Amino acid sequence: MTQLTRRAVAVLACTAAVLWSQPDTAVAQTAGATKLRVFSGGQNQRPDLVRKLLDQYQARNPGVTVEIETGGATSELQRQYLSTVLTAKDSAIDIYMIDIVNPAQYFGAGWLEPLDAYVGPASEVFKPYLPVYAQSNVVDGKVAALPAFADAMFLYYRKDLLEKHKLPEPKTWDELAATARKVQAAEAAAGNANLQGLSLQGAPIEGAVCTFLLPYWGQGKEFNDAAGRLTLDKPAAVKGLNTWLGMVDQGVVKKNVAEVKTPDTVNEFKAGQVLFAINWGFAWDRFKDDADSQVKGKVGVLPLPAMAGGRSATCVGGWQWAVSAFSKHKAEAAKLVKHLASPESSKLLAVEGSLLPTYQPVYTDADVVRQAPWFSQAAAVVVAGKSRPMSAQYGQVSDILRTTTSAVLARTKTPAEGVDEIDARLRRLMR
Amino acid sequence: MTPPPRPSLLERLRDPSERLLGALLLAPTFALLALIVAYPIGRLLWNSLFDLRLTGGGVPRFIGLENYQLVFTDPDFWNATKNTLLITVVTVPGALLVGLGLALLANLPFKRRWPVRLALLLPWALPLSFAGLIFAWFFHTEYGIVNDVLQRLGLAEQRDPTMWLLKPGWAFAAVCLTIIWKTSSFMALILLAGLQMIPKSLYEAAEVDGASPWQQFWQVTLPMLMPSIVVALIFRTITALQTFDIPYTMTRGGPGNATQTLAMLIHAHTIDYLDMGYGSALAVCLFVLSMGVSAVYLRQVGRQAA
Numbered sequence: 189m190t191q192l193t194r195r196a197v198a199v200l201a202c203t204a205a206v207l208w209s210q211p212d213t214a215v216a217q218t219a220g221a222t223k224l225r226v227f228s229g230g231q232n233q234r235p236d237l238v239r240k241l242l243d244q245y246q247a248r249n250p251g252v253t254v255e256i257e258t259g260g261a262t263s264e265l266q267r268q269y270l271s272t273v274l275t276a277k278d279s280a281i282d283i284y285m286i287d288i289v290n291p292a293q294y295f296g297a298g299w300l301e302p303l304d305a306y307v308g309p310a311s312e313v314f315k316p317y318l319p320v321y322a323q324s325n326v327v328d329g330k331v332a333a334l335p336a337f338a339d340a341m342f343l344y345y346r347k348d349l350l351e352k353h354k355l356p357e358p359k360t361w362d363e364l365a366a367t368a369r370k371v372q373a374a375e376a377a378a379g380n381a382n383l384q385g386l387s388l389q390g391a392p393i394e395g396a397v398c399t400f401l402l403p404y405w406g407q408g409k410e411f412n413d414a415a416g417r418l419t420l421d422k423p424a425a426v427k428g429l430n431t432w433l434g435m436v437d438q439g440v441v442k443k444n445v446a447e448v449k450t451p452d453t454v455n456e457f458k459a460g461q462v463l464f465a466i467n468w469g470f471a472w473d474r475f476k477d478d479a480d481s482q483v484k485g486k487v488g489v490l491p492l493p494a495m496a497g498g499r500s501a502t503c504v505g506g507w508q509w510a511v512s513a514f515s516k517h518k519a520e521a522a523k524l525v526k527h528l529a530s531p532e533s534s535k536l537l538a539v540e541g542s543l544l545p546t547y548q549p550v551y552t553d554a555d556v557v558r559q560a561p562w563f564s565q566a567a568a569v570v571v572a573g574k575s576r577p578m579s580a581q582y583g584q585v586s587d588i589l590r591t592t593t594s595a596v597l598a599r600t601k602t603p604a605e606g607v608d609e610i611d612a613r614l615r616r617l618m619r
Numbered sequence: 620m621t622p623p624p625r626p627s628l629l630e631r632l633r634d635p636s637e638r639l640l641g642a643l644l645l646a647p648t649f650a651l652l653a654l655i656v657a658y659p660i661g662r663l664l665w666n667s668l669f670d671l672r673l674t675g676g677g678v679p680r681f682i683g684l685e686n687y688q689l690v691f692t693d694p695d696f697w698n699a700t701k702n703t704l705l706i707t708v709v710t711v712p713g714a715l716l717v718g719l720g721l722a723l724l725a726n727l728p729f730k731r732r733w734p735v736r737l738a739l740l741l742p743w744a745l746p747l748s749f750a751g752l753i754f755a756w757f758f759h760t761e762y763g764i765v766n767d768v769l770q771r772l773g774l775a776e777q778r779d780p781t782m783w784l785l786k787p788g789w790a791f792a793a794v795c796l797t798i799i800w801k802t803s804s805f806m807a808l809i810l811l812a813g814l815q816m817i818p819k820s821l822y823e824a825a826e827v828d829g830a831s832p833w834q835q836f837w838q839v840t841l842p843m844l845m846p847s848i849v850v851a852l853i854f855r856t857i858t859a860l861q862t863f864d865i866p867y868t869m870t871r872g873g874p875g876n877a878t879q880t881l882a883m884l885i886h887a888h889t890i891d892y893l894d895m896g897y898g899s900a901l902a903v904c905l906f907v908l909s910m911g912v913s914a915v916y917l918r919q920v921g922r923q924a925a
Contacts, residue, residue: 264891267891268890268891271890271891271893272890275673275893293674296674297673297674297893392871392873442761443760443779443782444760444761444780444782444785446782446785446873446874447759447760447782447784447785580674581674581892583674583891583892583893584891584892587887587891587892591871591872591873591875591876592875594873594874594875595873595874595875598782598785598786598873598874598875599785600785600786600787600874600875600877601875
């Protein structure tokens, strides 16, 4: 229904109420059920589990009904959809689940209701959460959103294959490449010529931003300073991209890496065609539980390798709950967000979906560790992880990084050309 | 004698003169056109004069022609314009040739015409973005049918498959091929309608004069078909200048921005970057380009009619 027809219907309803009903029944109607609508992302954000959390909330809060809306398989598709809805100041959706890269942009645009008045000041609210989420959800000192679940990029690997070939877990990218070549050669001799050494995301999707940043950060370099200004070290960035291209040349990474999207990595790893894979935390659950997974019980998880002489660095992700500035039920929506971002909800998401908790204690919770034993070490990885640049223009920053990275991986540009282009374009945006 | 008193407005409306009646009857059309054509275009021009970045949450700031200055110094704009014009130059004649062939084929005296017509209609009935997604799968390096067929025919090495959508030239060709496949059926429909308007007697007369089928095509079919061809070309050219769906779903403008069109650049700036002012300026440029091309065509048509 359009805004106009909705308004027309509302006017008609009011007129009817005034003309035909008693004043007290009109009051009873408005005091009745509150309807909230929640946008909860795509399949990877597990709307099925969010629905469970909402059902819990409805059971405890009679009179509140919550509808769920899903959409957008990838972060940038969701960003497009939400930009359209929010630019139109649509009040139909009260609560949004948004990617960690978006609070700055959305809050800057005036689309998100500051939550301070409902949940308390930022300095207090974020104390129990992992610190990295305070950085990305507090904009200009205001609470822009509350964390739903954490995420970070991990290195998944085939435990069985490393054991079979008696090779240790790699600590650097060079070690990883060497290990992969050995395993690939041995497997090829045994008739399995299609084993990929490493699968990572080179298609121009949000994941490619991390593909650019991982080997750059891994050298101990910073992409931006605290104020969000670009601090790109061009030789380090070139070296980072060359790390991936070198692996393509060695046959560790497949040639068409610039075509690989997040689900491709998941599906090919699940099919047993990949030795090492870089992916988000959610993938664990897919490898472990999906009916078509060929690698059940054969998967290990490691922190991402470092560059030689550098340190391990990962890309922090995660999803947040935010209240629309155009919602007509902000107080009720904020109350629901508080529930969705509670330790209890975080635990449910961790136990049932292997979604990484946003609270430190949940990582070592007995029920959680039973489901995902590696979670006990994962908290340290998330805490040490790095945020992609926070910018009100993140949409454009991301586009420049992922498009150029993908073009370099497709070898239509040299790493030096690509880095020069990134530098020239971002220097105007991140200053 | 005094002249009769001027009738009141109400009386004039009740018994309107021919001129007034004409104006009255046209008024709703004009009002509608003003609402759906004049207003949006006016608003677009107006917006293009402002710094209208929604990401800042600030108030729109009047900046005159600054957006246009940025547009003309933006390498992305020139790249997208080049791509758009290239796509137009390649796919419009391409679709015309394929469409003409299809129309001639469909015009043959088949016993059952509907399967032919249906086959002709199908690509046209398919949404553009579907076509883009389907062909993206066709051209996928590993899972695509194109490389599979080439390998089966022994024309390509399995070890070293062509990465169609990752090489600028191939990606451009793949996008153009998809557009031609998708749009030639529309061409064929218009041309088929034109073919059926050509009286049989002309062919009979040509045959009596001893014209070969080839001569009949050049001397009868093509001249008689000209009006349909021009109409089809105008439509196709304008939609080609606005190409968006197929490259967007197939390549996302990639690799790099090798297949990014003007419409995609406008989309990126307005929807992704939320820079409405700059996006509007880009849209005005596309509008001017479309108007220019249409004007050239219409003058040609006018000359032919005269």
